[in-house]
Amino acid sequence: MSNIATIQLEIEQLGREIFDLIDKDRRHPNLFGDKDFYGRLMEWSMRDPVFKTQMFRFVDVLPTLTSPDDVVKHMLEYLKDVKAPVSTLIRGALTVGRLIPAIPATLIRQNVLAMANLFISGQDGKSALPNLRQIWKEGARFTVDILGEAVVSEREADEFAARYSGLLDFLAEATRAWKLEGPLAASEPPLVNVSVKISALCARVQASDPETSIAAIMARMKPIAIRAKELSAFINLDMEHFGLKELTLDLFKKLLSEPELQDYPHFGLVIQAYLRGSQNDTEKILDWARQHGRQFTIRLVKGAYWDFEKVVAAQKTWEIPVYLSKPETDANYERITRLLLENRNVVYPAFASHNVRSLAQAAICAQKLGLKPGDYEFQMLYGMAKPIRRALVKLGYRVREYCPVGELVPGMAYLVRRLLENTSNEGFLRAKFGANTPIPELLSDPASRLSNRRQGVPDNIASSGSQRLTAVNRPYQEPHFVNEAPTDFTLSSARTRMSQALEVLRAKLGQAYPLVIGGKQVMGSQQMASINPAAPKQVIGHIALGTTLDVVNAVAAARTAFSHWSRTPVEERSGFLERLAGKLRASRYELAAWEVFEVGKTWSEADADVVEAIDFCMFYSQEMRRLGRGRLTQDVPGEVSIESYVARGVGAIIAPWNFPLAILCGMTVAALVTGNTVVIKPAEQSSVIGARFMTLLQEAGLPDGVANLVFGTGEAVGSLLVAHPDVDLIAFTGSREVGTSIWQMASVTHRDQRNLKKVICEMGGKNAMIIDTDADLDEAVLGIIHSAFDFQGQKCSALSRLITVRNVHKRLVPRLIEAVAALKIGLPENPNTDVGPVIDQDAFKKIQRYIELGKREHYLACQAQLPSGLEGYFISPTIFTGVESAARLAQEEIFGPVLVVIPANDLDQAIDIANNTPFALTGGLYSRSPQNIARVRSEFLVGNLYVNRPITGAIVGRHPFGGFKMSGGGTKAGGVDYLLNCMFPRVVTENTVRRGFAPETETVW
C-alpha cells in the first residue's frame, strides 16, 4: 500500500474515533438536533433558503427595534413572502399577537437572546468568566475576542484599545489561580489569550496609504502588546477581509520588530487557507521568522469572509482572491498544515477548524513528522462544536475555544455569521449534523474530491486559476457589460505607479495647451492659467483662449468632417472607441495624476474618474453595435419595416470640471460613435485634462475635424456654441443656472438652421438620504460620509440633506460628527487625504457664504479645524443640525462639503421632505424594514435611488445616471437609451410583394 493510502487510512481511523466519541457524547448528541428555538431555526433554514435569508435578516435587525410593535411589524414583513409552511404558522401567531404585541415580541427577543448566548460567551470578560472557567475545567483553553460596532472615529478606536487592555488585566487577575495540568502542561502557552481585530484600532484604514494606517494602529496596538508581555499573556491578530491582509501581515512584522517585544514569542497571526495566495504568504512569513530569529503562532483557518470576498470582487471586477470550490480550500488547508508542522522550529501551529477531516489530517501529519500533541493545538469557536472539542480533549489534544464577548447589537452580526456557517450547504457542520452525510465521505481526501469534481463541472467554476466573476461563470445572468476594474490601492505596485505618475507630472506642469481646430493646433492671442486648487500659486498649464472666430472655424471644421464621419461604418466608429479606451487604459495613472493636480481629487476619486471614462468608451461602443443593426418593427408578410438611426450633425460638448475626464469623454464619445462630429469645450478649471483627452482622441486615430477643441469660459465660448445655427446637438453637464439658460437659448431657431437643436442637459441636485429608525448605523455613518464629503461634496450626486426619522437622530448624529472629525484634510497628492480643496476661489467664497448663513440660522454641529499650512481653497466638512426643510441651506445647491440634518417625525414626513426640492437627481435610504424600503422605492422620486449604500459612484451600465425636475431632461448617461439622444430615428418600409407573391424570408436588411 502506498504511503498516501496508509496516511489516508490512519486519518480515517482517527476520524472515526473522533466521531465515535461525538456520538457517545450524551450532552450534545446532535448539534442541531434539539427541538428548541435554535434547533428549529436551523432545521427550517436548511430546508428553505428563502426562510433562511429572511429570518437571518430579521435576527440582524432585532436588537435595534425598540418597541414590541416594531418587533412584530418587522417579523411579519420579513416573513410576508416566505412560502414555507412554518412561516404561515409564525405569521398566523404574530397576526393574532398583534393585539398585544408585547407578548410575541418578548418571546422572540428571549429566544434570539438565548440563541446569541450559545455563541457569545458574555457581555464582557467578567460575565464570560463562568463560561471560561467551565472550558478550563473541561481541560480546554480559551482565547477571548471583543465584539463591537464598526469603528468610525478616533474616540471609538481609543475605547476599543482600552477595552483590550482592560480585558488583559481582568483575565490575568481573574485566572491567576487557574492551572493546567496533565501531559501537555510542560509546553503550555500562556493561559490568558486575547484575539484582536486591527480594524477596531483605527478610525479609517486608507487603502492607498497603509503606512499611515499601520502607524495609527501601532500607536494603539503596541501598548496592548507590551501590557500582554508584562502579564505573560498571548495576543493574536485575527485576520479580517482580504483588503486588510497585507496591512495585517506588515503590522504583525512591525510589532514583533519593536525592541521591547523582540524576545517575546507569544504573539500570533492568522492564515486563511481559502485565499489563493495563502501558501505563498505562509512561506514568506516563515522565511521572515527564520531570518529574524523569531518564533510565533500561526492560526490556520479556512476563512470567514468567503461570500463577502466574492461579492466585492464581482462588484469591482477584481480577481477573486478566494478559491471557488470547497475541496480546493480544504486541500490547500492540508498543504499549509503540513508546511506549518514541518516548520515547527519557528512556528507554533494552531489548527482552527470544526472539520473532523481537517483536524484528523493535521494530527496524523504531525505524528508522521514525529511531533507530539503538545507541539501544536486545535481551536474551535465557542458554541459551534462542543462535542468535537470534548472528543479531542479526551484523545489528549490541546484545544482552545475562541470566546467572543460583547453586547447584543454588535453581537448580532457575529451571530448571523455563525448561523450562516452552520447552515452553509458546503459546510462540514451541516454535512455531519444536519444532513447526516456518511462518514467515509466526510473523511475523504479533499484532493480526490477535487479531481472528481473537476470532471463534472465547467473549469471556470470548479477549478483554480485567477478568475473574475463575469457573466461567463454566473450562469443565472444574461451576458452583461463588464466594467473596467478600479485600481486596487492595497497593492503596493499600484501605489508605486501612482506616486511615480505624480512625480513625473510635476516636471510637466506649466506647459502651454493650444486649441485644436480641423486637426491643427491654434495658439490664439490670449491665454488663461489653469491652477492647482490645493496650491493656487502652482500653474498646471497655460490654456489658449478661443475667440469668436475660433468657434466659427471649429463648427465649420466639424460640419465639413460630418459628411464623411457620419457615413463611416458603425463597426469602425465602435472600433475607434475601443482604441480610445485602450489609450486611456495605458495612461490611467498619468490621467489620474492630472486630476489630482488640476481639480484636487484624491487618488481613489481620480482613479474612479478615469475608469468611468474607459467604461463609457466600451459601453457606448457595444451599444452602438446593437443599435447599428436596426430593428424590424413588426414581422408581417409582404412588408419590411426597419427602424434605424442617423446622426444629428454637429455636437457641442460643454463639460464640467467635477468629473473632468469621465463626463467629458462620455458626452464626446456618445456623440462620435453615433456619427456626429463635435466641438469640445472643457470646463476652464479642468482644461489641461481636456487637452490630454484631445491628444488621446488624435492618437487613437480620429480623423481631423471630427473632434475640435476650443477652450474658454462658458459665457463666451459656451454661449457662442449653443447659439450657433450649425450646431445640432448640445451635451451639457453643469449647474441649473447655466443648464436652463442653454435650454432656453437652444430653443431659438434661426432661419438657416438645419435641425431643431437637441439638448442633453444634466444639472445638479439637492440630494437627500433618509435614515430610518432601524438602520444599520455602522453602515449608515460610512455611507453618509462617502456620499457627502468624497471629492469635497462637489459631485452632482452628493448628499446635502440628511433626513433622520424619529429617535435615530440621537444615536446617529453624535457618531457621525465624530466620524467626520476623523477625516484627513490635506493635499490630494498625499495618499492618506480624504478631503482636498474645493475647485476655485469663487466656489470657496460661495460655500463660505452658505456656511456663514448656516451659522446665523441653524446649529453648527461640526466643522473641523483645518490643518495649518494649507494655502489652497480648503473647507472643512461642515454639518448643521435642526434645519427646517424650507430653509435656504436645505433648498439651494451649495456644491461643497456642507451637510444639513433635517429631523422628521415619521417616514411620511421624511418622504415629503425628501421630495420637497426643485431637483430630482439622487436619493438614498438606510432601512431594514422591507415595507419601508418598498414605500421609499416607489415614493421618493429621483433619477437614481440607492438603498442601504452610498448615493454617489454610479457605475456605467449598472447605474444609468441622470435625473429629472431641475436636475435634467431625463437622460441616463451610461444607460442603454443614452445614444438615442444623439441620433434621429428613421423607419424605412418596403413592400416586398410582387404580383401577389411575398417571399417567406426577406433579405433586404
Ligand SMILES: Cc1cc2nc3c(=O)[nH]c(=O)nc-3n(C[C@H](O)[C@H](O)[C@H](O)COP(=O)(O)OP(=O)(O)OC[C@H]3O[C@@H](n4cnc5c(N)ncnc54)[C@H](O)[C@@H]3O)c2cc1C
Ligand atoms: C478558533 C477560530 C478562529 C478563527 N479565526 C478566524 C480569523 O481570524 N479570520 C477568519 O477569516 N476566520 C477565522 N475563523 C473562522 C473560520 O474561518 C471558519 O469558522 C471556518 O472557515 C470554518 O471552517 P471549518 O474548517 O470549520 O469548516 P468547513 O465546513 O470544512 O469549511 C467551511 C469553510 O470553507 C470555505 N468554503 C466554503 N465554501 C467554499 C467554496 N465553495 N469554495 C471555496 N471555499 C469554500 C469557507 O472558508 C468556509 O468558511 C476562525 C475559526 C476558528 C474555529
